[in-house]
Amino acid sequence: MPGSSNGRDIRMAEKTDQELIHGAQRGDRASFSLLVERHYRFMFKVAWQWGGIREDAEDIAQEASMKLAGHIGDFRFESAFTTWLYRLVINTAKDYYKVKNRKNSREGQLFEDVDYVSPELSPEEKIMSKDVLKAIAELPETLRETIILVCWQQLSHKEAAEALQCQEGTISWRVHEARKKIAESLDMKKKGKSYE
Amino acid sequence: MNEPELDKILPRLHAPEPSKEAQDRALKSALEAFDKNPGGASQKTRLLDIDDIKKRLMQKRYVFSCIGGAALACAVLVFFSPVNHGFIPENTQETLFSAPAVSGGSGGMASNAIADSIVTTTASPPSLLAPILCLLALSAVAFGIRYFYNKRKQKEKSEAHPPGAPPESLTHRVLLKIIYLFPDVVGAGSLFTIFLAVLRSLLIKFNGSKVYSIVDDRSNPAAGASSSHASLLSIFYVVALCALAVGVRYFYRKRKQEKNSRLAKKD
Numbered sequence: 001m002p003g004s005s006n007g008r009d010i011r012m013a014e015k016t017d018q019e020l021i022h023g024a025q026r027g028d029r030a031s032f033s034l035l036v037e038r039h040y041r042f043m044f045k046v047a048w049q050w051g052g053i054r055e056d057a058e059d060i061a062q063e064a065s066m067k068l069a070g071h072i073g074d075f076r077f078e079s080a081f082t083t084w085l086y087r088l089v090i091n092t093a094k095d096y097y098k099v100k101n102r103k104n105s106r107e108g109q110l111f112e113d114v115d116y117v118s119p120e121l122s123p124e125e126k127i128m129s130k131d132v133l134k135a136i137a138e139l140p141e142t143l144r145e146t147i148i149l150v151c152w153q154q155l156s157h158k159e160a161a162e163a164l165q166c167q168e169g170t171i172s173w174r175v176h177e178a179r180k181k182i183a184e185s186l187d188m189k190k191k192g193k194s195y196e
Numbered sequence: 197m198n199e200p201e202l203d204k205i206l207p208r209l210h211a212p213e214p215s216k217e218a219q220d221r222a223l224k225s226a227l228e229a230f231d232k233n234p235g236g237a238s239q240k241t242r243l244l245d246i247d248d249i250k251k252r253l254m255q256k257r258y259v260f261s262c263i264g265g266a267a268l269a270c271a272v273l274v275f276f277s278p279v280n281h282g283f284i285p286e287n288t289q290e291t292l293f294s295a296p297a298v299s300g301g302s303g304g305m306a307s308n309a310i311a312d313s314i315v316t317t318t319a320s321p322p323s324l325l326a327p328i329l330c331l332l333a334l335s336a337v338a339f340g341i342r343y344f345y346n347k348r349k350q351k352e353k354s355e356a357h358p359p360g361a362p363p364e365s366l367t368h369r370v371l372l373k374i375i376y377l378f379p380d381v382v383g384a385g386s387l388f389t390i391f392l393a394v395l396r397s398l399l400i401k402f403n404g405s406k407v408y409s410i411v412d413d414r415s416n417p418a419a420g421a422s423s424s425h426a427s428l429l430s431i432f433y434v435v436a437l438c439a440l441a442v443g444v445r446y447f448y449r450k451r452k453q454e455k456n457s458r459l460a461k462k463d
Contacts, residue, residue, distance in 0.1 A: 029234075032226070032227070032230050033227060036223055044214040044218075048212070049211060054212055058215065058222075062218065062222035065222045069229035070233055125205075128205070129209055132206070133209070154207060
């Protein structure tokens with residue numbers, strides 16, 4: 001019956017993440033499917049912010065979804081689901097690039113398809129934004145993941161510390177270091193441009 | 197870059213929308229993975245069965261460690277054996293066996309004295325303490341190198357590895373293999389020697405001095421002359437052990453491949 005099926009879909013859609021996770025942990029396929037659908041965009045976004053290439057981000061999101069299927073039973077509700085998911089996606093992205101760098105397969109221009117939300121950004125600001133993104137991509141892994149979570153995903157230092165399994169103090173230090181490195185990188189680019 | 201500037205720019209940059217095809221593909225593979233393992237029960241919590249243990253033991257790392265460890269243990273034992281390395285020179289052994297024939301003369305007395313002292317040294321089984329200590333020291337060095345290498349690698353990894361970094365060179369990879377495998381080999385060698393020492397002390401305890409010839413022919417003065425035979429024998433044992441391990445691994449892998457191809461045909 002199509003009517004009852006629609007009703008069931010609506011009931012499923014109304015379920016909270018917690019109910020869906022419980023369902024998936026019991027082996028309920030529909031709950032898991034909805035959970036992936038609900039969080040796919042988020043996984044893709046984190047993956048893209050990590051690597052800066054759309055195709056890579058899609059691959060990483062797919063691998064992360066598969067990992068989620070294998071590890072959903074490990075989620076113990078000790079932290080927010082999204083915090084746990086950040087960790088999963090970032091780890092998947094690290095593994096992905098480890099293999100990719102070994103194979104040296106696909107090359108691409110980083111952050112080519114960035115979507116500017118504010119149309120009022122001037123062309124100079126747009127160029128600067130791209131430089132900033134490139135500087136982020138060149139950061140060491142630990143600093144990069146911190147700056148993505150704190151400055152881009154707007155997580156508090158406490159939440160970022162939970163996601164990255166470290167102390168809040170470490171997060172503060174990493175953010176400070178990352179800002180310093182980004183500033184240095186931008187200065188070098190400016191100098192390079194002025195010489196040209 | 198000051199703080200407000202970065203905090204102002206980044207949240208205004210949004211990721212592109214993922215394609216519908218990619219989303220469907222991800223959902224499909226996630227559901228396939230979920231069907232294989234409903235509930236996402238972690239593999240870690242599953243108890244090991246005999247197949248898992250077999251699979252783990254057949255890993256290249258364990259096979260190489262066992263073979264290498266046994267070979268290293270034999271080599272170290274041969275190196276530390278008193279006969280081969282001047283503890284009992286060949287001519288002294290000749291004196292030792294010819295001494296009783298000479299009687300009365302001062303030379304004969306001297307030969308007897310040497311013979312007595314050598315009999316005292318060789319009558320007790322040669323200590324395995326030196327090879328064990330040597331192997332343990334080597335293990336400590338090898339594990340230390342691996343530990344510090346890992347630390348350095350972690351540091352390097354956290355410093356700069358942007359996507360698109362060049363792949364590692366072949367020499368670097370070979371060096372990496374050696375750094376990772378050598379501690380296991382030396383560790384296995386130490387364990388093997390310790391096991392041999394324990395086995396020997398048990399045999400001595402239960403069978404008395406008769407076992408010297410079983411455990412180490414070189415400790416028996418009568419067998420001193422055949423030290424080269426003993427070395428050859430130990431090399432033979434090592435080669436046989438290597439062949440056995442490689443053979444077992446080969447047949448295990450072949451059987452596994454056949455099993456996989458049968459399953460693939462069924463599918």
